[in-house]
Amino acid sequence: MRFMLLMIPKGYESAAPGTTPDAKAVEAMMKYNESLASAGVLLTLDGLHPPSMGARVTFNGGNPKVTQGISPDVKEVLGGYWQILHEHISLPFHPETSQAVFTLNP
Numbered sequence: 001m002r003f004m005l006l007m008i009p010k011g012y013e014s015a016a017p018g019t020t021p022d023a024k025a026v027e028a029m030m031k032y033n034e035s036l037a038s039a040g041v042l043l044t045l046d047g048l049h050p051p052s053m054g055a056r057v058t059f060n061g062g063n064p065k066v067t068q069g070i071s072p073d074v075k076e077v078l079g080g081y082w083q084i085l086h087e088h089i090s091l092p093f094h095p096e097t098s099q100a101v102f103t104l105n106p
Contacts, residue, residue: 001085001086001087002043002083002084002085003083003084003085003086004081004082004083004084005081005082005083005084006078006080006081007078007079007080007081008076008077008078008079009021009077009079012050012051012077012079013051013070013074013075013076013077014052015050015051015052016050016052017049017050017052017053018050018053019050019052021079029080033045033082036082036084041084041085041086042082042083042084043083043084043085044082044083045080045081045082045083046080046081047079047080048078048079048080048081050077051069051070051074051077052069052070054069054070055067055068055069056069056070056071
């Protein structure tokens with residue numbers, strides 16, 4: 001079964017453009033990425049820039065409106081994802097980052 005693991009870093013919703021995780025968090029994520037690749041379950045992965053670098057496009061009556069940055073009503077944002085192929089959900093999952101929430105979706 002294919003799963004998508006979503007990382008929601010705490011505080012990322014208000015991070016300034018160009019913000020990057022600290023070196024220890026990056027090192028822990030790289031080790032975790034390597035363990036998934038070594039296990040043969042990693043399909044793809046990527047990290048995302050903070051929402052302050054993006055834009056929101058809304059449509060009202062078919063007319064697009066582009067707003068730079070993040071909407072003030074957003075509480076959580078996606079910081080990255082992994083897509084894995086595994087036979088069951090009991091995949092050992094233990095990244096050493098304490099400032100993020102991870103969700104697992106089949």
